Amino acid sequence: MYCRQRTQAAPPLNALPDRYQASDDLVLRGPSDGRALAQRLSKRYAERITGAFVVPGREGSFATLPADLPSALAQALRSRGIDALYSHQAEAWTATQRGDQVAIVTPTASGKSLCYTLPVISAVMQQGAKALYLFPTKALAQDQVAELLELNKAGELGVKAFTFDGDTPGDARQAIRLRGDIVVSNPDMLHQAILPHHTKWAQFFENLRYVVIDEVHTYRGVFGSHVANVIRRLKRVCAFYGVTPQFILCSATIGNPREHAEALIEHRVTAITQSGAPSGDKHVLLWNPPVVNTDLGLRASARSQTNRIARLAIKAGMKTLVFAQSRTMVEVLTKYLKDVFDHDPRKPPRIRAYRGGYLPTERRAAERAMRAGSIDGIVSTSALELGVDIGSLDVVVLNGYPGSMAATWQRFGRAGRRQQPALGVLVASSDPLDQYLVRHPEFFEGSPPEHARIAADQPLILLDHIRCAAFELPFVGDEVFGPGAATPWLEVLGEEGVLHREGDRWEWIADSYPANAVSLRSVAEGNFVVVDRTGGKQTIIAEADYTAAPVTLYEGAIHMIQSVPYQVERLDWEGRKAFVTRTHVDYYTDAIDYTKLKVLDCFGSSSAGRGDAHHGEVHVVRRVAGYKKIRYYTHENIGYGPVNLPDQELHTTAVWWQLAQRELEQAFDGRQQALDGFLGAAYALHIVATVAVMAESRDLQKSVGSADGAWFVASDIAGRGQLRGMDGQPTALAPDAPFTPTVYLYDAFPGGVGLSAPLFERREDLVRLAITLVERCDCAAGCPACVGPILAADEEATHTPKALALRVLGLLVAL
Secondary structure: OOOOOOOOOOOOOOOOOHHHHOOOOOOOOOOOOHHHHHHHHHHHOHHHEEEEEEEOOEOOOEEEOOOOOOHHHHHHHHHOOOOEEEHHHHHHHHHHHHOOOEEEEOOOOOOHHHHHHHHHHHHHHHHOOEEEEEOOOHHHHHHHHHHHHHHHHHHOOOOOEEEOOOOOOHHHHHHHHHHOOEEEEOHHHHHHHHHHHHHHHHHHHHOEEEEEEOOHHHOOHHHHHHHHHHHHHHHHHHHHOOOOOEEEEEEOOOOOHHHHHHHHHOOOOEEEOOOOOOEOOEEEEEEOOOEEEOOOOEEOOHHHHHHHHHHHHHHOOOOEEEEOOOHHHHHHHHHHHHHHHOOOOOOOOOEEEEOOOOOHHHHHHHHHHHHHOOOOEEEEOHHHOOOOOOOOOOEEEEEOOOOOHHHHHHHHOOOOOOOOOEEEEEEOOOOHHHHHHHOOHHHHHHOOOOOOOOOOOOHHHHHHHHHHHHHHOOEEOOOEEOOEEOHHHHHHHHHHOOEEEEOOEEEEOOOOOHHHHOOOOOOOOOOEEEEEOHHHOOEEEEEEOOOOHHHHOOOOOEEEEOOEEEEEEEEEOOOOEEEEEEOOOOEEEEEEEEEEEEEEEEEEEEEEOOEEEEEEEEEEEEEEEEEEEEEOOOOOEEEEEEOOOOOEEEEEEEEEEEOOHHHHHHHOOOHHHHHHHHHHHHHHHHHHHHHHOOOOOOOEEEEEEOOOOOOEEEEOOOOOEEEEOOOOOEOOOOOOOOOOOEEEEEEOOOOOOOOHHHHHHOHHHHHHHHHHHHHHOOOOOOOOOOOOOOOOOOOOOOOOHHHHHHHHHHHOOOO
């Protein structure tokens, strides 16, 4: 491996549009592959590449086809060119035949699907068994069914495999229930359509032998916690029909594969982690767009750089896949590439977009074209991150960091599927996480994959699924569900009037259908829809989740949809609707919100340099008090408006750091310096903590305030710390009043989903990582990539936001 860091900024790009700015000034001659393109990019754009390294390829390790494999299945494999298994496939066969619960954790394109296909089809052919496949996306499910049908056709195996999802016609569902040997679905359908109607699936459940759960690394956080409870309900229904299915789980590489698989199915598993599949070298480049405004730390757009790299790769004859972070960006990048490569309508298209929202027929057509090799460039959201077979690729370009190292390597793994040298390029956006990662190339080299975490016993989630389980089957006696007997929860539901106790049985008596009211993706209270009333018609044009609505859909807000401004006229909080009209204004709005925290209980404490670190339970109150009107380009504040919305409250868990008042008095000239330093320190800690626990930034929030909730610190328009009281108004403390500002990182879901505990365990590492983040930032005084958005500061001053944040962090780290 090799690694190179650069800190010198490139000259600013000119102001031409993207299609002209990304001129192809790098000419590739001769044979081209991932290695050649990596070398030429490194030479031509050295000032933009902060890190470059190679993941060496490996030779394959093979085993003969199992002797006890059904002869028809063995012949079908040979007819498709499979005369031997990879070593991990043979190991999986042996483990499943022993009856083990198995987790296969190997890289992308290593043939994991055959690990479960062989035992499942063998059981179907020899024992008349049934199998349930669960995939996180419809594309994966469709791809798997296509593979099964091809294998079935090759050997005339007589195995019936069907997809059962939201697109399945009603008249086909009964046939699938009765005749399907392998039913391919997703957790949402299992939760809402299969388990609540299990009596219609009686024949299927009575013969259920295998449950396959693919891409288990995607089941983490709130989603994973819900899925773990759905699996509890599945096992409970299976027990009712007298079966105990065997689980086969597959995952991309994560840091805790066995522990995560065991947490999902609550059973000991045999983990297979050594891949026998051959692979080519993977060259990885970390690309930071050049700085265009050094004062504000602004860089050229990741979009223009991604476009440039993709164009060069495609012109060199290399099959290229671009990952974008949003559907809109997929369409923008597709247009830019089509303008170059598909401008002649007489020729077949070379560029295709692939994302959710397309019709199923269109997605299937795109998948076939990709596998056939008739497409040179693909632009996709995360829909192609998982194991859909799209043929041979040479280059993968990421337009922005996807949120975790596991997802990054999963996406890079899509190239080089046929053992040729491949190239992966991560183009950083201006997001602080992106900037942190490209400035720390050693993170890619030396950091192990993140751990996937769930909290299946989170009280709100657990109660929701006990409610669903009671609808499916009565609870009897002290039946166990999850961590212990379900009786206390059943008594709560009895008080709600949805359950009735008759002897030792709890029967469902309500008319409601509980699974419909439980989303596997959140613990919030439902999404808000945005309704456009322009011209007298009412059209739904967007939606916003519950937590985002108070700061984006208050009355008077300018709500942007693809840069088109709409003004919110009325917010129906109870009905979850925001009514807007098209408008023409020269300003946008920014909510003025604040968060107060009060410590309720401390689970653990330790020293942290000259301060202390703690982990415990907190009460959080979030209020949107008003909004500012900010003019475009000049960013001047041209007015305010009030907001009257209910406070959002939750009990959750947090980790926090404190410094005693005497330490602050010695380190800072005044309280204002300390407040500014704590704001910057909280910002940096939030960035590194989000990376450390594989969390979305919205799942883990930050705050600065006092431990008793009496006051908190908000950022004013200049980015300076402003003390506010219980009413949210600016306040001041008496000279002799206690002053112990506290940095909080808290789990943004009621009850928490297990993020704060691992942060407390890594408290010292987090502070050191935050120091490194701030010290290595290219800015002189502070910027959005390290200590938060601030106005231009005096770079010669000794009390810049950057210096003050480093002073706070330095006091919190052990010497």
